[in-house]
Amino acid sequence: MINIAILGHGVVGSGVAEVLHRNGQSIAHKAGDSIAIKRILDLRTFPDLPYADRFTTSFDDIVNDGDIRIVVETMGGLHPAYEYVKACLLAGKSVVTSNKELVAAKGDELLAIARENNLNFLFEASVGGGIPILRPLDQCLAANEVTEIAGILNGTTNFMLTRMVQDGMEFDEALSLAQSLGYAERNPSADVDGHDACRKICILASLAFGKHVYPEQVYTEGIGAITLTDVQYAAACGHVIKLIGRVVRRDGKIHCLVSPMLVPDSSLLSDVNDVFNAIMVRGDAIGDVVFYGRGAGKLPTASAVVADVIDEVKHLKARKYLCWEPAVPDYLLKHGDYETAALVQFETDDPAALRGELAAQLGEVREVTYDDAPADRVAVLMPSMTEQALTQALDAISHGKAVSRIRVADL
């Protein structure tokens, strides 16, 4: 029998306890040993649970208990999760976490401590919730040069964008609906501003390309500025708007960003709707592979955590594979050097003069319009150029002001 502890009995932690309790027999069969929850750390008590007697409010009860071999961290947030996980690893316990903020900020350090102590530190649930992605990515990586990863990594914003595209809802209405359904927090910044997606693409980039990428290194743009006008222009040229986290390797450097992007209707990612997530991995031998499923939620996320726990039980004396090195300088391409096509909307008093100026400056550009498009707008698909060059080109236009600029993803 292997004793474990759970730090935090919130949505995910309670799901982990529930799955371990409910499917205990088949899990024991899979793990080759039974798994007992010895302690659950939470300030609250849950007297009606069959394992009510395992609750404690003291972390010391867990870190100092030599019988506890594996600790599951599902508290979320950076502190005290970081201090607790580090203390558990230093005390000789393997750790499983679903905490993307922790892994994105401290993954390199915690992986190094785990390695030095011949322990495992696994975090499948931190990206894509229940979707198996980190292990399959590791498998793709084994025989492939992976060149790119791109995905819809945040279910809340994908739900909101789906409502805007399919139901013509305004942003604020879509946000209210997401909040009323429990998909968005009262303070929705982590989702809406792209921070959650950024943490996930950092974890994927670190694993795929071998060196830690920190969220603060990554250009991150949320969906707060997306309007129904944007959605309609996108539809008019055969695209939908999705919040995409993307990392590309080119010439030994990587470029990583989070941004709303126009995804062509022909791409599988364009059909990933509501709270679903999908992650595309592009490799030299394998081509494109996509992993799709529920990126959040109590039971999907808990099932990924429990799969990691089972893996750690099976490898109590051996190291698992997931690993990367500390960050190095000059590893990330400057955002200004990133090349992308873009859909740009200009506000103008003189559409004819603007069209003439665009043609003179940029040669042939493709104009996009739709029935009932605002009369004072001209929207064009700008050809691929660097972010810096695009900014300069837009600044140089005198007969109109660029009021919206959305990257086009060639996915």
Add this chain to the structure above:
Amino acid sequence: MINIAILGHGVVGSGVAEVLHRNGQSIAHKAGDSIAIKRILDLRTFPDLPYADRFTTSFDDIVNDGDIRIVVETMGGLHPAYEYVKACLLAGKSVVTSNKELVAAKGDELLAIARENNLNFLFEASVGGGIPILRPLDQCLAANEVTEIAGILNGTTNFMLTRMVQDGMEFDEALSLAQSLGYAERNPSADVDGHDACRKICILASLAFGKHVYPEQVYTEGIGAITLTDVQYAAACGHVIKLIGRVVRRDGKIHCLVSPMLVPDSSLLSDVNDVFNAIMVRGDAIGDVVFYGRGAGKLPTASAVVADVIDEVKHLKARKYLCWEPAVPDYLLKHGDYETAALVQFETDDPAALRGELAAQLGEVREVTYDDAPADRVAVLMPSMTEQALTQALDAISHGKAVSRIRVADL
């Protein structure tokens, strides 16, 4: 250094040699040891290859060579692949295969031999080509009750159906195109008649539900009877036709079948086009997860084989997880007891009388039609009932003859 041998230098085998040769350094890093191809079994010689000196025409050179620890079988077909793989396992060598026919027919026996000899027998490439599916499925299974697996498992037929749906090609024309592009064999029966998809769903069913399912136990219907009329009726009711392999567990029994099915436009599987494959796994905690990618081709398949080889190098002294038990009687639901809705087309001289008869016999049924539909046809969506009941209901109709019957998949 770990010595391996490759049986068969065809499409997949030559890809395996190429990937191991080209990415040798990064593969050695992943595997923790370098991998050397000591022997390649083939009747042909390839004097221009950098590893031309490793070729042999004698299997004895491989099975009797104690230095060879891992054997890759990429010959295809049941014989002599079965005898060779069995002999290699009995000689203490771990085996990797891409051969779905072998695994579907002999998986239980070969897995048992591997287990008895503390060796590994892995076959990720046998389903979904380069798509990681067997390991992720094993991971899904660890913490989930999987209830259903359904997928587009054959790229050739999916390419043909895509051409029929998107380009209005007739079946024969689509087949000729697939043959000229090298997607279909001159004798296309294994693909077109569903045998290839059948082998793959057998492997998935065996792994997911723990007992071997043989291809001859599985109701298998190919796409040979699908016409453009079928495609148009499907479109008229918001569906596309896909060749689906499906296994469902209900009340301790499983039902497994391969058949063309109507997939709703809203399903992600409806957008899986051309030679791509996609496999959906449905679990109690995780919900629906979909794995998508190239299901065939030299390098995608080779990359899955090489990932297995790396895994075996890392586990030369430990057993990996993939496993199932021998078949048991009465484990499969009888096909006649399978419940499904269906789109049925009747040929009739008297549509009005037929409509009256259908309404009298079945209550309200939904009729489907489209511009230019054949005048002598009436198509209806039959409500969900058992295969047996459906056959009886159709036989009882006197004012029309059922000339097409396509299952509807609730995917």
